[in-house]
Amino acid sequence: MNASLRSHYLEVFGIPEFLHIQVKNQDLNVSKINTQCLAIETNPVHSFCKIGKTQDFLFKMLGAIGLEKSNIRYVSANINDLNQMLKQYNAKIVLLMSSDLKSSSYKHFVTHHPSEVLTNEQLKRETWEVLKRVKQYLK
Template sequence: MQLRNKYLEALGIPDFLYSKIELNKSPEEPIKLLIIEVGDQDSFCLKGESQNLLIKMLESIGFSIKNAQLVSLEKNLIDEYIKNNPSEVVMVMGSSNESNKSALFLMHHPRDILKNPTLKRESWEILKKVKQCLK
């Protein structure tokens, strides 16, 4: 995996197009936090305001973005991706999906929070629940 990433980096392929995290982790070592965004408009996988806000959001619960896996997917691919990449907690941002999975949190995307600051309170309540699950 590391050699492949070195080649992609040497070719100038932006790192958000490939994962620097080993995706085939064993079930005994799940990803701690998987953060999925629906759609790629104002993606938090790229440097910018959305990523900066996501970093602040995670830091507010004592978690580093470096310990999370960020993924941008189409809505119809989310369930399959989660199934193939086990994680302790999953946050899906920017989706109106409903879920009954206990460690899956649906919340507003940072781009939406930036456009509508009234969403901060609701997002903070969800982040507090995420924090409890990450303990």
């Protein structure tokens, strides 16, 4: 609908134009998924989105800091689509589980993917330190 036709309709119905706001940002109409924790992986060999050892370990890691399965959402995303993925969620914290990613917000935490921790014992201490910071933030 062009602006002229729109103005005509508003006038016919007696609606002042300033009361009729045209939404330019379509993101306002999209409802977001609420979650306490959003865990994001990018192209892993062993995905935690599939039932198995890696997913179990993810839940153990997050359970160790007091998060329950029901408060965790987990997704696999392409690095190029990461911003789009983040727009879909309203998460209290975001765990970016890939050493290739950088934190872009105070509520984003970067740590190793559970499959990496399972195969490399030396990553456990570093991962635990990040999880302790997450726990502090959640309080």
